[in-house]
Amino acid sequence: MSGHSFQYSRAANADDARNQASKPGVTFLAGGTDLLQLWKSGALAPAAIVDISRLPLDDVEFSDGELSLGALARLSDVAAHRDVTRYHPLIAEAILASASGQIRNMATVGGNLLQRTRCPYFRNEQLACNKRNPGSGCGAQSGESRQAALFGTSPLCVATHASDLAVALVALGAEVEVFGSEGARRFSLRDLYRLPGETPEHETNLMQGELIAAVHVPNAARFAACSTYLKIRDRASFDFAVVSVAAALQIENGKIVEARLAAGGVAPLPWRLDRAEAALTGSVLDGPTIAAVGDLAVEHARPLADNRFKVALLRNAVMRALQGLESRT
Amino acid sequence: MAPSSSVPISLTINGQVLESSVSACDTLLDVLRDTLGMTGTKKGCDMGACGACTVLLGGRRIKSCLALAASCDGSSITTIEGIGGADKLHPLQAAFIRHDALQCGYCTPGQIMSALALLEERPANLEAIREGMSGNLCRCGAYPNIVAAIAEVAGL
Numbered sequence: 001m002s003g004h005s006f007q008y009s010r011a012a013n014a015d016d017a018r019n020q021a022s023k024p025g026v027t028f029l030a031g032g033t034d035l036l037q038l039w040k041s042g043a044l045a046p047a048a049i050v051d052i053s054r055l056p057l058d059d060v061e062f063s064d065g066e067l068s069l070g071a072l073a074r075l076s077d078v079a080a081h082r083d084v085t086r087y088h089p090l091i092a093e094a095i096l097a098s099a100s101g102q103i104r105n106m107a108t109v110g111g112n113l114l115q116r117t118r119c120p121y122f123r124n125e126q127l128a129c130n131k132r133n134p135g136s137g138c139g140a141q142s143g144e145s146r147q148a149a150l151f152g153t154s155p156l157c158v159a160t161h162a163s164d165l166a167v168a169l170v171a172l173g174a175e176v177e178v179f180g181s182e183g184a185r186r187f188s189l190r191d192l193y194r195l196p197g198e199t200p201e202h203e204t205n206l207m208q209g210e211l212i213a214a215v216h217v218p219n220a221a222r223f224a225a226c227s228t229y230l231k232i233r234d235r236a237s238f239d240f241a242v243v244s245v246a247a248a249l250q251i252e253n254g255k256i257v258e259a260r261l262a263a264g265g266v267a268p269l270p271w272r273l274d275r276a277e278a279a280l281t282g283s284v285l286d287g288p289t290i291a292a293v294g295d296l297a298v299e300h301a302r303p304l305a306d307n308r309f310k311v312a313l314l315r316n317a318v319m320r321a322l323q324g325l326e327s328r329t
Numbered sequence: 330m331a332p333s334s335s336v337p338i339s340l341t342i343n344g345q346v347l348e349s350s351v352s353a354c355d356t357l358l359d360v361l362r363d364t365l366g367m368t369g370t371k372k373g374c375d376m377g378a379c380g381a382c383t384v385l386l387g388g389r390r391i392k393s394c395l396a397l398a399a400s401c402d403g404s405s406i407t408t409i410e411g412i413g414g415a416d417k418l419h420p421l422q423a424a425f426i427r428h429d430a431l432q433c434g435y436c437t438p439g440q441i442m443s444a445l446a447l448l449e450e451r452p453a454n455l456e457a458i459r460e461g462m463s464g465n466l467c468r469c470g471a472y473p474n475i476v477a478a479i480a481e482v483a484g485l
Contacts, residue, residue, distance in 0.1 A: 007333055008399045036396075041376075102383055105386075236460075
């Protein structure tokens with residue numbers, strides 16, 4: 001056994017899961033790929049784990065243009081699903097750029113969205129981290145800050161969000177459906193996440209015991225012909241993004257009528273590049289536009305000592321993603 | 330089910346049904362190696378990074394160090410012990426030997442179990458094999474020969 005011990009129970013249904021997890025110190029187990037790492041590293045010490053992996057929340061459905069991903073759908077199943085590859089290739093691309101074949105067979109959609117940061121200070125219980133241990137300080141700001149965020153940071157935390165899938169889903173305007181004591185509610189995936197501010201330990205707007213049931217992607221098939229997920233990492237495969245970009249365009253008569261751009265590895269949450277999107281809309285996708293959009297993508301970046309390279313990397317990644325799309329049109 | 334620190338489980342391992350009581354915190358890897366004495370599956374990093382612990386769960390490759398044994402209750406698991414042995418090698422095992430696809434051999438059971446699942450995905454070319462095997466590290470650096478062995482069995 002690796003760490004602090006916990007109790008195990010299996011949820012009979014979603015109501016039972018919510019009830020069992022309504023107490024502090026109780027956490028859900030789905031695929032377990034992040035939870036077990038967090039537990040083994042000492043970053044998380046749950047008193048009890050509620051296994052939700054058998055709940056019937058693993059359907060992938062496509063109807064009336066809306067794609068619905070059950071929170072417990074395995075990433076490999078989502079990436080291989082015919083409607084995902086046909087209408088939302090951006091989602092499949094982002095998933096296939098994530099982790100390894102083994103992990104994608106285990107990891108779930110909901111778990112992926114709720115995975116914790118890969119900041120080395122968070123993942124090592126010996127080090128100072130306000131997210132793991134509020135008030136202990138942020139080791140990354142004065143220490144190794146290569147992985148740190150460029151946007152949305154606070155004096156208390158500079159950690160980035162690690163999910164590729166979340167970047168693609170935020171670009172596509174996805175919504176999450178959650179289930180809690182007040183019943184079901186549905187809101188923008190972007191609003192699932194909180195900026196660190198004064199409370200970096202609170203990463204999402206979920207209440208204790210609240211369960212993600214599904215992710216809904218509104219009709220986004222108009223982007224199917226012109227989207228890409230570009231992931232820059234330290235090795236060619238099986239690594240987290242240093243910087244990633246999800247780009248999706250709808251082009252009519254040579255002009256961009258709608259643009260979606262989001263970046264990963266640069267903020268505490270999947271980061272929509274709104275100003276860059278606005279600059280693309282109504283423009284022709286050409287060299288000058290792409291250069292201007294690259295500059296806009298990084299205009300409010302606030303790097304630390306070791307992550308200045310990410311400013312140029314993000315700018316270039318945005319440009320390269322758009323150049324890739326330009327060559328297809 | 331009430332929260333408990335000990336959980337009775339039933340696993341079908343390499344076709345054989347095994348009943349056991351496991352700790353709530355036991356990983357599938359620890360149950361295979363320490364409870365059941367099936368040490369063919371290796372523990373490398375124990376953090377999901379190296380792939381030495383790869384087994385098939387319901388026919389799909391997973392990392393057994395990141396699977397909670399209690400959560401695997403009722404599953405069918407295939408380990409390296411279940412696919413072949415010295416007297417009757419699996420074609421992948423024979424290919425690994427032929428291509429000298431190992432040095433120390435510690436990662437080999439995981440490489441072979443991962444490759445077995447990858448073959449089901451029908452990799453189209455050598456690049457697809459390299460990408461598909463990225464969840465299995467080999468510290469001896471036998472990668473070119475591992476890819477060659479898998480390619481041969483895949484008919485590439």
